[in-house]
Amino acid sequence: MTKRKGSWRGAVVALALGTALTGRAFAGEEDDLQRQIDTQKSSVVDLERLDELKAVGDEIALLRSWLDEAWNLRAKHEYDQVRDVLDRALKQEDLIRAKIIVSKLRAQEQRHEAALKDLNNRIARTRKALQDTVDKKKAIERTNS
């Protein structure tokens, strides 16, 4: 009886220990996911600052909604889903960065195009002025020859 009683006690202790260890593991994962969510949220702020041309507002809004979803899932202890959402959010961040670069490059391209257009206009004007000057010079030479 004592042996059986001691065996039960051991089982209870083991269960309690297991429960305690499992709870500590859950708590650690939850904190880790929270840190990841917080990190990504701060990244969103950085991305918004980088998006000077406001070219990726929709994508950032989508990212924010996913981070909120991850936060809610974390609260429901749906950690696998949280990790999926966070993984997707990381890839969305990469996409947003790529798109911000594209928007900046496009703006740069437009500036170059405008500059080139301006140069071409100036070339056309200068060429016309040159032709006018040559014509005027020839006319004066003809008149005074």
Add this chain to the structure above:
Amino acid sequence: MLAVGAACATPPKPRELEVYDVLRQNNQARLPDISKRSPDLVAEAERRSGAAHDEWQSNDLDECRANALLAQIKLKTAIALYDQDQLKAQIQSLSSQESHAQEELAGLSKDLASEQEKLALLQKYVDARKTAEADKAQAMTEQQKAQAEQEKLSQQLAAEQKIATAQLAMRTADTVEAAQYAKADYTAATDLLAKAQSALKASDFTSAQAAADAAKRSADLAAAAAKPQYEQAEESSQNKARNEALARDAPTIPGVKVRIDPRGDLQRLVIVVPELFTKREPNIAAGHDMVLDGIAGLLKKYPNYPVQVIGYTDNRGRSTELIALSAARAQAVYSALAERGVDTKRLMVSGLGGEEPFTDNRSSAGRAKNNRVEIVFLYH
């Protein structure tokens, strides 16, 4: 059966998958290039979309949405990276074009500046030439104006000179009293000279010259016409004055007596020189140089008069001897005068002996006075 059928039917395509399909369709043409740029991303997107389609068909919609979203993200990222490359290339191309355009613009600007400078120089040259031509024209105009002024001045001077010449001719005519002796010509000359002066004042130099010329001619004519009469009158007047002067000068000779002794039209100024000779001597006694010098001086002062040197004696003796003696004595005086430089051509020597006694021969004093030589100036 219906419930089973309903459960087995394909649900509507989730929006995430629909969006992916549209995205892929819209980039279908450049998908090979995008795939070439990011093969891993495109392959992952394709894999995820394939899974999503399978999950949609098997009605596993949550997984379908998750894979469709990931497929979207991968494909969008691949597209963005491809766009980056394209834009970079485009920017590089644009930069290159800009550089070329800037070079071209710089070249054109340089050419334009050069041509404008040439044009400015040409314009400057043309302006300078126009200015020079204008200056030349102005100079010519001024030169012509100056020539006209000079011509006018020359005409004026010529007119003034001709008027002066005419005035001189008038003064010349005045010297022969043409106003008196050639009245018509002189009056015409006066009128013409006045006309010339009026024309000169009116700057009508041609008329002034013509009138002055005519005035000179008339004045010359008047002078020429008046001259003989004037000279005649003047000579008469001068002779009279000279005769009077002679009459004044003759008595100043010491030791002589002077008298005027007219005979007919002829006037005679007689200078009686007594006591030059002693007794019957034909030669001049010594000590009479003073009187002979005086007579010689008078003859030289009045060189145009014909002069007689006449010897006289008293009445004692034979007439022929007395005449010879008187002639010898006159000759002696003639010689003495010739020695003193008197032009002898005008002297006429004669001896009249005892004729025409100066005083009574009864006394010795009277006879001494009659032994004389007379210097006679003849004139009208």
